[in-house]
Amino acid sequence: MPAPAEFLQYVDDNANVFIDRLRTAVSYRSVSGDLKRREDVKEMGEWLNKKLNEVGVTNTKLVDLGYQTKDGKKLDVKLPPVVLGRIGEDPKKTTVLVYGHYDVQPADKKDGWTTEDPFKLEVLADGRMVGRGSTDDKGPVLGWINVLQYHHEKKKVLPVNLRFCFEGMEESGSEGLDALIIKESKPGGWFYGTNCVCIVCISPVYPRHTSANQFAAFQFQSDNYWLNKDQPAVTYGVRGLSYFYVTITGPKKDLHSGIFGRTVHEPMTDLFALFSKLVSTDGTILIPGIEQMVPSPTPQERALYERLHYSMKDLEESVGASIAIVENTADTLMHRMRYPSLSIHGIQGAFSDDGPKSVIPGQIIGKFSIRLVPPMTAKKVEAQVELFLQTEFAKLKSKNTIKIDHMEGANPWLANYDHWNFRAAKIATQAVYKKDPDFTREGGSIPVTLTFQDALNVNVLLLPMGRGDDGAHAQNEKLDRGNFINGTKLLGSYLYEVATIDKKQRAQCK
Amino acid sequence: MPAPAEFLQYVDDNANVFIDRLRTAVSYRSVSGDLKRREDVKEMGEWLNKKLNEVGVTNTKLVDLGYQTKDGKKLDVKLPPVVLGRIGEDPKKTTVLVYGHYDVQPADKKDGWTTEDPFKLEVLADGRMVGRGSTDDKGPVLGWINVLQYHHEKKKVLPVNLRFCFEGMEESGSEGLDALIIKESKPGGWFYGTNCVCIVCISPVYPRHTSANQFAAFQFQSDNYWLNKDQPAVTYGVRGLSYFYVTITGPKKDLHSGIFGRTVHEPMTDLFALFSKLVSTDGTILIPGIEQMVPSPTPQERALYERLHYSMKDLEESVGASIAIVENTADTLMHRMRYPSLSIHGIQGAFSDDGPKSVIPGQIIGKFSIRLVPPMTAKKVEAQVELFLQTEFAKLKSKNTIKIDHMEGANPWLANYDHWNFRAAKIATQAVYKKDPDFTREGGSIPVTLTFQDALNVNVLLLPMGRGDDGAHAQNEKLDRGNFINGTKLLGSYLYEVATIDKKQRAQCK
Known part of the structure; x- marks a missing residue:
């Protein structure tokens, strides 16, 4: 079932409202790796909690994870709260758990930002919305708020039950999150009863259980995005x-x-x-x-990679040199992903x-x-x-x-992309972008995917909102206006498709 | 001809005067690698010039080498002067050129000095005189002043003509020195007519033609010293x-x-x-x-190394671990020297x-x-x-x-140790220490030896004053009182032996 046309229209009509809210979100200097900014991270969490309340998610809680540790010792610094929320308790509906994070990487004008201030969102004439956290991960998180706003304002009931898990330490090792996920996934927990998980834009950060200091060393993260600038993607694996x-x-x-x-x-x-x-x-x-x-790839598997929208020029542009090990995209992508x-x-x-x-x-x-x-x-x-x-x-x-x-190792994660969760994402993508999404695996490492999968024993989907050139952890991080608006439509559409497909296929594919 | 007994007695009698003068020298913070200390380096050069004048070397000049450069560009900082001096113009006498340096490595109490101040010489009960520059190279340079003081005060004519070359940039690449040596070695120059060169204690610094900044990177220099604590040495080669x-x-x-x-x-x-x-x-x-x-060593050459006073324990103590490549001293020393x-x-x-x-x-x-x-x-x-x-x-x-x-390479230097210059050093060592000196080569690199040899076409001798454990560039750099006093006797005795041997052998061995 596609999202109502009224919803899609609402998103277009309210684009500026959405962007203004993103501007406010970006203005929070919620740098989790900088202990001096811890209060800003906490305030950002509280603001996000308020935004959830405003759009109808009144059942929320800010989970206190206690004190941060470094090299096994407790610091005199509190971890920012994890924002949990839930809306919809209909046992007949599918329950979707949504994960995102509200902390960001450090950013300093001096590093080479060409805008006035990395924490002041600037919408450029070409549609780029430049600011720290725009694409990683405040834009995608606010995508859910946008979807909720429509349903709240128009008094529409959501097609699924939603559970929210927004953390404030993702860029600094997600300290304490694993234990919380495992606890809340058990009977009586906030995540119990979840049928599938959807993660929008997350950095392949590893290792997670380390100090903020060590994390500062990870300067060159990349995130889960489209492979290039034009082709939407859904992601079913990480290394x-x-x-x-x-x-x-x-x-x-x-x-x-x-x-x-x-x-x-x-x-x-x-x-x-x-x-x-x-x-x-x-x-x-x-x-x-x-x-x-x-194992070696089967011809069928190889065909998957041959279908992906990627060119050797994309690789050369990314690395700035002609140093590809192999000169065809299928092998290059297999080298990266499988x-x-x-x-x-x-x-x-x-x-x-x-x-x-x-x-x-x-x-x-x-x-x-x-x-x-x-x-x-x-x-x-x-x-x-x-x-x-x-x-x-x-x-x-x-x-x-x-x-x-x-270091403590991170195992690879690979989801079943024939699952209804992925089919819903595919149909929603076709509806919004008029294109089939690329089904990709990611070369980086995102341990939280495996934690959700193992704790809940459900399918986990990575649904990227941004493009391959967003520069998540770099200077001039941006999210394109089109990706924010279409991404909001995509998230809403995905929920409607999940609701429909699930009913039909839940029995045959778990 | 041994040094007069009166000279040896004078040195013993004036030990405290000599040590006081060394204390004054150490008090100059003449760190050539620290541009903020350049005025101290210059003042140290002027003080040294005055000391030469006071002990009878009235013919001196402070040579201006112009401005320091960095990465090929001229800095707004003058190089410290090279102190040139000459005493004795008797064409029948041997002319000995003496080289030393009056600048020092950086030193900071915080680095782990156990004395009150690295620039305050402290004479400990066990005879160690601790202070920056004590052994590298202010002690050895003042050894010459001590020798001159005796001759000046007692109105004794020196047995040789002496030429002095004391620079203030040795620890920072000896900028400008090569050109000066080459110029002054030509007819009419201050070094012209030199019959042999004697260098007392110099760091194997390389490369020389580089910036002070780069030089700061050379933290672990070693110097030309005895191989251990007990056995005097003369050095005839560097790598x-x-x-x-x-x-x-x-x-x-x-x-x-x-x-x-x-x-x-x-x-x-x-x-x-x-x-x-x-x-x-x-x-x-x-x-x-x-x-x-x-070429492989001949049995005769190998025998040279077998005679040296060194043990595998000396190596293990120096490196703090049992990691010798070979377990015998002759091969270990050949690996280091030849x-x-x-x-x-x-x-x-x-x-x-x-x-x-x-x-x-x-x-x-x-x-x-x-x-x-x-x-x-x-x-x-x-x-x-x-x-x-x-x-x-x-x-x-x-x-x-x-x-x-x-980098601009430094060629190895190897002198003829059968030369009368070395024989004089050997006889003088026997006279002062009652021991044959070790004839050693050094594993480090000291390009100035080769510059003197090539510019003057004469024999160059390295005559170490300090011991193997002096810690020239390290914390708690020291010169033993005994080495300072006996070293002064050695320098004086060397001059008398040069004067005698030279007359006999100059013709047969040039």
């Missing part, structure tokens, strides 16, 4: 991640390379020997057993500044990560990597010592 | 250095490893593949043609902080250096390294680009 620290310890302190060069085993020599065995130039992971975990990848990120403890310092570093930590796809699990990969590194290090016959650590 | 920057450029900016992992060629993967081919765990340089440049070595120092542009940042670095600069021994030259090594890296990079079939740069 997992195992992140490794390899500490090699030699001399007690850094040494002068003139005096000690060639007299002692050097940790840097060991690390380069070791890390050169991890991955080949073409991206193949050389650690035995890792590639073998992943194969594991291994990247070496850096070395801690070695000389990293400008100039010619010539020491022998005494202790170094090499860092690399592996993106995981089903059926890989972080646990299996970690064991395999540790065994390999220990074996290869022993072969070097170095007198230095090695220590291998890893 | 040269070629320092390489390997820039690999891929994406225009750092990329999210989730989105782009395995879709594009990663500079880090290329760099690890490349640098793993440079050197083996046991220190052997794998670049073709490099090891082959150096073989080349290759060390990888770090990567600029990759993630180097704490935590789990997961980007693909877009452009990185890998840095390594090779210490050179005769007959290697920086030029030959640079060509060989560039060819190798280009060839190996091509084999990787990466679409990233590579650029190979190197």
Whole structure:
């Protein structure tokens, strides 16, 4: 059942009201990674709660998650509240759980914003609405408020029961959220009885259970978006991640390379020997057993990737150089979405500044990560990597010592895209954009998808509102006016389609 | 001819006067690497000039080297003066050129100095005189002033003609010094007619022609010292250095490893593949043609190293770990002194902080250096390294680009230790310390030795005053009282031995 024409018209008629509300949302400097801004994050949560109340979601609560921790110790700083809300208690209706976040990445005019102030939304002549949080994730969250406003103002009953979960720590590791989701998914909890989950625009942040400080290191996140600027998408999978620290310890302190060069085993020599065995130039992971975990794609699966709207030019534009490993889009997208990848990120403890310092570093930590796809699990990969590194290090016959650590791993997530939840999203997309959406998987890692899926045992859908060039965590983050307005229509339409399809197909496809 | 007994007695009798003068010298905060301290450096040079005048060296001049440069551009900061001096114009006497420096490394109480103030010399009960510059190089420079004081006060004519060259930029790259040495070595110049050079305690600083800023990066210098705490040494060689920057450029900016992992060629993967081919765990340089440049030691040469006073315990204590590549001192010392070595120092542009940042670095600069021994030259090594890296990079079939740069290389220096200059130093050492000195080569790089040798075409001697544990550039830098007093006797005795030996042997050994 399509959304009522009156709803679509209402969205068009109220575009400016919606944009004004987004402007207010952007004006909150709700940077979760900056402890000095914690009060702003909290106020943003309270504002969002009020907005829910204003559009008819009167049953809300602000959940106190207690104090933030750092390196296992409690800080004297409270976590921002999780905003829970519920509307509709009709047991005959489908219950949709909606997740989003109201915190944002840091932003400073000095970083190269071309607008007056990153926290002042500017609507440009070409339709770009520039401001921190516009696309990640205040625009999408307000998309739901827009849908609710229509139903509240026009006194229309929603076609589904809705549950809301809006958190304020997504950009800083979602501290405490997993436990809350698990608790609220149990009988008597706010999420209990949910039939499907819809997540609009979320950053593939990993790892989640870490300190705000460590999170500040993640400068280059990307988000769940359309693959390019023109083609809507729905997303049914994300890769997992195992992140490794390899500490090699030699001399007690850094040494002068003139005096000690060639007299002692050097940790840097060991690390380069070791890390050169991890991955080949073409991206193949050389650690035995890792590639073998992943089955080859069937011709049918390959066809999925050949259908996606992506060009080698899209890749080249994104990276600013002609350095593609393979020269066709199907393999490129499979490399991104359905194969594991291994990247070496850096070395801690070695000389990293400008100039010619010539020491022998005494202790170094090499860092690399592996993106995981089903059926890989972080646990299996970690064991395999540790065994390999220990074996290869022993072969070097170095007198230095090695220590291998890893972050808490994130398993990959893959949903059944034949599920009615995805069909509803597809039909709604066709209705609003007059195009079939791309069915995509995401190369990044979004652990909350798996948490919802496992806690509720229901289908989870990622429904992107923004485009591939929105620059979520970068300077001049934007959401296009068209995407905000059509995105609002899409969210509303999706609810109507869920309500109809569900009735027909719920029995046959759970 | 030994130094007069009266001189030796005078040195003992005036020890406290000498130490007081060293205390004054240390009180000058003549940190050449800190532009804010430039006036202190200049004042220290003027003080030193006055001290020379006071002890009879009335013919001095302060040479203005003009303005300091940085990255090729002139700064609005004058270089400190080079203090030139001459005493004795007797054409029948040997002319000895003495080099030293009056600037020091930075020092801050906060870095871990256990004395009241790094610039306040403290004489401890065990004889250690702790203060910045005590051993590097104010103590040794004042050793010459002490020798001169005796001759001036007692109205004794010096056994040799002396020329002095004391600079104030040694710790910051000796900017402008090479040109001055070359100019003053020509007919009519202050150094013209020099028969031999004696350098007391100098840091193996390299590269010289670089900015003060870059120099600040050299935190862990070592100096020319005795090999251990007990055995005097004379030094007849230093290794040269070629320092390489390997820039690999891929994406225009750092990329999210989730989105782009395995879709594009990663500079880090290329760099690890490349640098793993440079050197083996046991220190052997794998670049073709490099090891082959150096002849194997003859049994006679090996015997030289077997005689040196050094133990594996000395090495283990220095590095704080049992990580020696070979377990005998002769090979360890040959690895340090007469073989080349290759060390990888770090990567600029990759993630180097704490935590789990997961980007693909877009452009990185890998840095390594090779210490050179005769007959290697920086030029030959640079060509060989560039060819190798280009060839190996091509084999990787990466679409990233590579650029190979190197600092201006420093050739190794090796003096003829059978020369009368060294014999004089040996006899003087035997007289003062009642021990044969170790004849050593240094693993670090001291380009000024080669500049003097080439400009004057005479023998250059490094005559260390301090011990192996002085900690020249570290916290609690010290010079032992015994080394200062005996070192003064050694310098004086050396001059008397030079005067005698020279007459006999100058003809047969130039």
